[in-house]
Amino acid sequence: xxxxxxxxxxxxxxxxxxxxxxxxxxxxxxxxxxxxxxxxxxxxxxxxxxxxxxxxxxxxxxxxxxxxxxxxxxxxxxxxxxxxxxxxxxxxxxxxxxxxxxxxxxxxxxxxxxxxxxxxxxxxxxxxxxxxxxxxxxxxxxxxxxxxxxxxxxxxxxxxxxxxxxxxxxxxxxx
Numbered sequence: 001x002x003x004x005x006x007x008x009x010x011x012x013x014x015x016x017x018x019x020x021x022x023x024x025x026x027x028x029x030x031x032x033x034x035x036x037x038x039x040x041x042x043x044x045x046x047x048x049x050x051x052x053x054x055x056x057x058x059x060x061x062x063x064x065x066x067x068x069x070x071x072x073x074x075x076x077x078x079x080x081x082x083x084x085x086x087x088x089x090x091x092x093x094x095x096x097x098x099x100x101x102x103x104x105x106x107x108x109x110x111x112x113x114x115x116x117x118x119x120x121x122x123x124x125x126x127x128x129x130x131x132x133x134x135x136x137x138x139x140x141x142x143x144x145x146x147x148x149x150x151x152x153x154x155x156x157x158x159x160x161x162x163x164x165x166x167x168x169x170x171x172x173x174x175x
Contacts, residue, residue, distance in 0.1 A: 002048040004048065005110055006088055006089055007089060008087050008088075008106075009028070009106075010028060010029045010086065010087045011027035011028050012025065012028075012085060013025050013081055014026055016074045016081065017077075020067075020072060020073070021067060021073055021076055023067075023068075023071075023081075024059075024063070025063065028062075030061060030062060034056055037053065039053060039088075040086065041086035041087070042084070043086070052069040053067075055067040092159065108136065109126065111164050112124075113166055114165050115165075115166060115168055116165075116166070116167040120140070121138055121166075122139050123138065124137065125144075128146065134148070134149040135147060135148055136149055153166045153168055155167050
C-alpha cells in the first residue's frame with residue numbers, strides 16, 4: 001500500500017478529453033523524462049492507487065492529454081476530473097530538476113534537519129503555513145522545534161538521503 005509520505009503532488013487532471021479515456025491535465029512541476037515514470041498515483045476513495053501510463057500528448061510544457069491503462073471510456077476518465085496527480089518520490093531525483101524548480105514545502109516532510117555542527121536537530125513532521133513565515137515543525141524524541149523556512153538558513157539539501165543541512169542563528173532552538 002502506498003502512503004502519503006511516499007508521494008509528491010505534481011499536477012491535476014482537468015477533465016476528460018474525447019470518448020476513449022483520455023484526460024487533459026496541468027502540471028505544477030515540469031517532468032524532464034517521462035520514459036522513466038511507469039505510473040502515476042491518484043487518491044481513489046482515500047486510497048493511493050497507481051495507474052500505469054499508456055500515452056501522453058503535450059499541448060505545452062505543462063499541459064497535455066494523458067491516457068492511463070484500463071481507462072477506456074469518457075465515463076471512466078470523468079471519475080479522475082479534479083484529482084491531484086501524484087508522483088512516487090522515488091522518481092523525483094530522476095525526473096524533476098529540483099534545484100531549478102521551487103518545490104512545495106510539503107515535499108520536505110520526512111527530511112532530517114542537521115545543523116552546522118553536523119548534529120541531528122530532528123525530522124520535519126509538518127509544515128506550518130498559519131503565520132506569515134512558513135515554518136518547519138521539526139520533531140526529535142517528543143520535542144518540537146519551529147524553524148523558519150528561509151533560504152539563508154539552508155546550506156545544502158541531499159534529496160537522496162532526505163537531509164537538509166542548516167545554519168541556524170544561535171538561540172533559535174531555545175524559543
